[in-house]
Amino acid sequence: MWIVPESAIPGLVDEQSAFDAIEATFAAMSRGDAYNFPVVREALGEGRQYGFKSGLDRVGALLGVKAGGYFPGNAERGIPNHQSTVYLFDPDSGKPTAMVGGNLLTALRTAAASAISIKHLARADSEVLGMVGAGHQSAFQMRAAVRARGFKKVIGWNYHPEMLSRLADTAAELGLPFEAVSLEQLGAEADVIITITSSFDAIVQDAHIRPGTHLACMGTDTKGKQEVEAAILARASVFTDEVAQSVSIGEAQHAVAAGLLSEGAITEIGAVINGAHAGRAGAEEITVFDGTGVGLQDLAVASRAVELAVERGLAQQIAF
CATH class of the missing domain: 3.30.1780.10 (ornithine cyclodeaminase, domain 1)
Structure with missing residues (x-):
């Protein structure tokens, strides 16, 4: 052994x-x-x-x-x-x-999963990366995301603003400008939003999200956790690592429980990778990747x- x-x-x-x-x-x-x-x-x-x-x-x-x-x-x-x-x-x-x-x-495999979703689902012209959460894994998320797309700017929000220095320092390492913003501004400017928190209450609201945004929701991996309002998933094309986990412990659990999303409407990202699903249908489409983290x-x-x-x-x- x-x-x-x-x-x-x-x-x-x-x-x-x-x-x-x-x-x-x-x-x-x-x-x-x-x-x-x-x-x-x-x-x-x-x-x-x-x-x-x-x-x-x-x-x-x-x-x-x-x-x-x-x-x-x-x-x-x-x-x-x-x-x-x-x-x-x-x-x-x-x-x-x-x-x-x-x-x-x-940390590496979680960041890789969101980067894979960005590669296959985010708009090719995405330039602004939005980060919600500034904990230990946020730096890994940012680095992996920047490898997947040529972002020109990073903006971020965290419940504890004093922790945003981690995002600023990581962006500086990558040669990118960073700006601390409100959730409203983050939604208005970001082409891609990564949520990486341990929240049990929706942080990102439906009103924050504009057409064409890709969200990688990476923090919800337990029953009861929630990072984004369920209404976002109701008007988005939803992808995940595994449907069974998405509806039971992932971000989709809340939208499914509220009757806003059916299990059958969720696509595993492996189908996009294999070419069985086209992925993003157009520039105005909102896409969500529910990254629950699989064994x-x-x-x-x-x-x-x-x-x-x-x-x-x-x-x-x-x-x-």
Whole structure:
């Protein structure tokens, strides 16, 4: 069994590797070659969330589970609020093959998913990137988004304005101007909006969104969470990583519960990647990507990390 510690991940999996792995995973899901198992999510109190995401990729010979969650008190401990570990198994025998640090991989795979949605769904002439949320993952989201489209400006909003320096610093690294704006201004100016928060109340309102906008909603992954008003999904073309998660723990849960959106109206983005769905229908169309985060994403990036770690002598092998 291989052990790849969290400390080894930064030198192994980069943004492009994560993007390629996740895009291939979404395509495999659409073909029926890979599927996710039901998610287990538990509230531990005081804002803490813990759960398990798992799946099987028959063609890629991947079987495994990510265990982890959100622990808001970690910031005071000097460690990320999101904590996770990925476990891989031999799909033929069930023997454990690897244990991989999942914190950075989670940020990379989440950012890759929104960037994939931008590549396949955002208008080609998109120039202004809007960011809602300035937590740990926001910097990863911005970097991946800028790789997917040649944005010329970044604008952002956060419930705690003092945290917007993270967005400003990241934009500066990318050579882009940044401006802190109101939600109304963000909706009026942004061609693409990424929401990456842990909110349980809709932040972005329907009145904020103009025609042609692409929204990547990346923070809602638990029952009850919500980042955007359900009415936005009612007038948008809605895409997701997996429909079952979208309607149960994703952003679409609220629109479906309110009768504003049917499960059958949601398209998995793998169909767009494979060419089975055209994606955006026109310049005025609003598109939404409901990124719930599926277990197969974690298995894909963890498997790549193991391959590279073994090649470079950075993995520890133990008898288990």
